[in-house]
Amino acid sequence: MDCARNQSGEMKDKVKPIKLFWPTVPVAVDAIILHRGKIVLTKRSIKPYKGQFVFPGGFMVPGETSKKACIREAKEESGLDVKIIKLIGVFDDPHRDPRGHTLSVAYLCKSVGGKLKPQEGESSEVKLFSPKEIKKIKLGFDHEQIVKELELA
Amino acid sequence: MDCARNQSGEMKDKVKPIKLFWPTVPVAVDAIILHRGKIVLTKRSIKPYKGQFVFPGGFMVPGETSKKACIREAKEESGLDVKIIKLIGVFDDPHRDPRGHTLSVAYLCKSVGGKLKPQEGESSEVKLFSPKEIKKIKLGFDHEQIVKELELA
Numbered sequence: 001m002d003c004a005r006n007q008s009g010e011m012k013d014k015v016k017p018i019k020l021f022w023p024t025v026p027v028a029v030d031a032i033i034l035h036r037g038k039i040v041l042t043k044r045s046i047k048p049y050k051g052q053f054v055f056p057g058g059f060m061v062p063g064e065t066s067k068k069a070c071i072r073e074a075k076e077e078s079g080l081d082v083k084i085i086k087l088i089g090v091f092d093d094p095h096r097d098p099r100g101h102t103l104s105v106a107y108l109c110k111s112v113g114g115k116l117k118p119q120e121g122e123s124s125e126v127k128l129f130s131p132k133e134i135k136k137i138k139l140g141f142d143h144e145q146i147v148k149e150l151e152l153a
Numbered sequence: 154m155d156c157a158r159n160q161s162g163e164m165k166d167k168v169k170p171i172k173l174f175w176p177t178v179p180v181a182v183d184a185i186i187l188h189r190g191k192i193v194l195t196k197r198s199i200k201p202y203k204g205q206f207v208f209p210g211g212f213m214v215p216g217e218t219s220k221k222a223c224i225r226e227a228k229e230e231s232g233l234d235v236k237i238i239k240l241i242g243v244f245d246d247p248h249r250d251p252r253g254h255t256l257s258v259a260y261l262c263k264s265v266g267g268k269l270k271p272q273e274g275e276s277s278e279v280k281l282f283s284p285k286e287i288k289k290i291k292l293g294f295d296h297e298q299i300v301k302e303l304e305l306a
Contacts, residue, residue: 018253024179062254065245100171101215
């Protein structure tokens with residue numbers, strides 16, 4: 001999800017985040033979607049990592065869980081309805097995103113409906129890759145770490 | 154960690170969080186510490202859940218990872234130096250904290266040094282419980298969910 005979106009600060013379930021007196025690290029989610037025996041990647045058409053493939057994902061909104069955020073972002077960015085299979089891990093290196101520190105919760109998912117299509121504005125392409133093919137691509141953000149973690153599981 | 158602390162907005166590693174145009178869900182960490190065959194709980198002396206036992210934990214600071222935050226909070230709240238064993242899970246029900254929505258990353262840890270002592274101001278007691286004893290206590294926040302998740306592992 002791009003920073004230019006959700007500027008309304010949409011609140012799900014009318015729950016507000018806790019108010020702290022210091023800066024907080026925003027939570028993102030990444031969806032590793034199994035679809036027809038392959039994995040979904042989207043090609044970024046905006047900075048950072050413009051032109052590179054990444055897993056569909058975006059920022060969590062107050063009032064939703066990270067699982068719900070993952071299902072929402074998977075739909076928005078790939079067009080697919082997904083079901084969460086399991087938590088892959090938490091990725092939170094301070095330098096994982098050149099725009100600033102974020103923490104990402106990555107979930108393994110499988111498609112249960114919908115139709116593959118890129119999200120206008122943010123990605124130019126949505127494509128299926130085999131696990132073998134993914135290992136050969138230079139992915140954006142720290143998404144190669146997610147691939148490594150997935151192999152260990 | 155209480156909201157009244159860290160008001161300086163301390164930045165670790167000089168990395169700032171990404172700037173978003175909508176409210177974000179702060180990240181907390183919870184440390185489930187194995188110490189001499191038992192598990193460490195602290196008794197809260199402040200709201201919310203005043204008088205109830207909880208796992209040591211607190212909020213992540215921009216520039217540190219959740220693992221580093223967990224090690225820092227374990228030391229601050231229990232007096233123990235800990236080593237992370239594994240990720241237990243992500244706990245992010247919007248109602249898990251009555252003060253507002255937070256997401257917590259819970260890690261199983263083991264003590265490697267230090268000395269048990271309560272944190273002044275925030276907890277009145279730091280105590281060891283067997284896993285069996287913990288199941289009988291009404292814990293603060295959603296920490297009973299963490300216990301359940303730990304049993305499944």
